[in-house]
Amino acid sequence: MLFGVHLLRRKRSPSTGEPLSFEEIYDRYYGVLLDHCERILGDRGEAEDALQEVLLRIYRALPSYKVEAGYSTWLFRIATNVCLNYLRTRRRKGLHLMENTDLAASSDQDVLKVVTARRILVELSSKLDEQEQQLLVDHFITDIDQGQLAQSYGITRRAVAKRLRKIRDRIGHLWPGDS
Amino acid sequence: MSDCPNRFALVQYHAGELPEPNRRSIERHIDQCERCSGVIERFEQNKQQGLEQRQSTLSRIRRLADADPQTGILPTYRQRPKGWWRPALGVAASAAVVIIAVLIGTGQLGDPPDKAVIAYRGAVALHVSAYRNGHRFKLDPDRTVRRGDRLTVEVTVSSPGYVALFSMDRQGKVTPLDTDIQFETNTEIQKFETAGRHLLKSNLVVDQEFSAAHIIVAFSQDPFDASAVQSDLSSTQTEGSAPAEMIRMKNNSTVLLDSIAVPAHER
Numbered sequence: 421m422l423f424g425v426h427l428l429r430r431k432r433s434p435s436t437g438e439p440l441s442f443e444e445i446y447d448r449y450y451g452v453l454l455d456h457c458e459r460i461l462g463d464r465g466e467a468e469d470a471l472q473e474v475l476l477r478i479y480r481a482l483p484s485y486k487v488e489a490g491y492s493t494w495l496f497r498i499a500t501n502v503c504l505n506y507l508r509t510r511r512r513k514g515l516h517l518m519e520n521t522d523l524a525a526s527s528d529q530d531v532l533k534v535v536t537a538r539r540i541l542v543e544l545s546s547k548l549d550e551q552e553q554q555l556l557v558d559h560f561i562t563d564i565d566q567g568q569l570a571q572s573y574g575i576t577r578r579a580v581a582k583r584l585r586k587i588r589d590r591i592g593h594l595w596p597g598d599s
Numbered sequence: 600m601s602d603c604p605n606r607f608a609l610v611q612y613h614a615g616e617l618p619e620p621n622r623r624s625i626e627r628h629i630d631q632c633e634r635c636s637g638v639i640e641r642f643e644q645n646k647q648q649g650l651e652q653r654q655s656t657l658s659r660i661r662r663l664a665d666a667d668p669q670t671g672i673l674p675t676y677r678q679r680p681k682g683w684w685r686p687a688l689g690v691a692a693s694a695a696v697v698i699i700a701v702l703i704g705t706g707q708l709g710d711p712p713d714k715a716v717i718a719y720r721g722a723v724a725l726h727v728s729a730y731r732n733g734h735r736f737k738l739d740p741d742r743t744v745r746r747g748d749r750l751t752v753e754v755t756v757s758s759p760g761y762v763a764l765f766s767m768d769r770q771g772k773v774t775p776l777d778t779d780i781q782f783e784t785n786t787e788i789q790k791f792e793t794a795g796r797h798l799l800k801s802n803l804v805v806d807q808e809f810s811a812a813h814i815i816v817a818f819s820q821d822p823f824d825a826s827a828v829q830s831d832l833s834s835t836q837t838e839g840s841a842p843a844e845m846i847r848m849k850n851n852s853t854v855l856l857d858s859i860a861v862p863a864h865e866r
């Protein structure tokens with residue numbers, strides 16, 4: 421390795437909140453991050469491309485990241501940001517999503533939520549600011565428990581619920597079907 | 600089914616982040632739930648894919664990442680005077696610093712690390728997407744490309760600079776590859792004014808004439824002689840191996856290369 425300066429960090433276990441090297445993060449999180457990108461983008465190839473950029477950002481940000489309770493929240497936030505950018509670019513270029521019909525026709529609640537959330541992000545994003553788009557992804561696509569979500573945003577559960585209601589009011593009937 | 604954990608909990612389970620009691624209760628659930636065990640299996644398959652391309656992905660990430668995010672400039676090497684790498688321990692350290700400082704003063708050790716000799720180059724990455732009947736598919740060695748498939752070629756450059764595109768056939772013969780963009784008159788290189796991702800060719804059709812085994816992009820921050828790169832690549836190529844990652848030109852400037860293998864194609 422020519423440029424392996426960052427890679428000399430020592431191996432430690434993740435559950436104790438100790439730092440991992442970039443390679444360890446790659447090995448441990450590649451699978452879940454690819455899944456996450458694919459859920460947001462709805463396209464495997466594009467997800468693989470986006471993941472390269474996600475990994476690049478992780479690599480750059482890792483030396484200054486202080487691990488507290490694991491990496492997943494931080495890594496997923498980076499991935500969400502990159503993928504939301506991809507969707508913005510796609511919109512700017514006037515490219516339309518070729519939705520996988522097998523997925524859309526599925527009765528699985530999770531799949532329906534993901535597909536609808538994605539449609540909102542593509543078609544109605546002008547009605548939502550970046551924070552709201554992020555919250556929409558966290559709630560419907562990442563599917564984070566609201567308590568954990570509140571913690572990661574540094575706000576109360578009530579505040580999370582309130583923000584979600586605000587988004588719901590704005591996008592009306594398209595709101596993914598949960599109660 | 601209704602008491603399935605949140606998907607993100609499955610993520611944290613798979614990544615080994617959960618503390619013991621939570622981990623065990625989720626594990627018990629997964630054991631009996633087809634849906635959740637399916638999700639875990641999906642994570643695992645993705646992970647295997649990541650491990651298969653681990654080396655190439657990591658080296659590409661490093662290449663792009665070590666470029667300065669502002670300037671896109673990438674240090675190729677840092678020459679440090681010997682002795683700085685293993686600083687003396689404890690009390691000896693301060694004494695060592697004094698001694699070294701004196702030696703630097705007398706020009707015996709060269710510059711201290713913060714003034715290390717640094718040479719720069721940029722970074723380049725090639726992206727090729729393949730489409731069949733309007734659907735994107737992954738280019739991998741186990742799959743053949745067919746007549747009628749279409750390839751889109753893009754490049755990411757870490758700084759403004761010059762780019763040339765080539766294809767190399769299975770015998771190692773290198774030829775320039777036409778792009779969609781108008782190259783400057785009488786040159787085979789294209790100047791990009793900005794760092795970032797640029798489209799080079801949107802509709803490269805796999806037909807009778809198509810014989811690329813590798814698509815290669817060459818990049819330099821300064822203008823370069825594309826035909827020299829072409830002949831250098833042709834002459835140094837050994838059959839079956841991947842193209843070089845860097846060529847040093849006669850004027851001592853460097854041209855960076857990235858390439859993507861195109862799997863064998865049916866005629």
Ligand SMILES: [Zn+2]
Nearest residue numbers: 603632634635
């Ligand atoms: Zn379940």
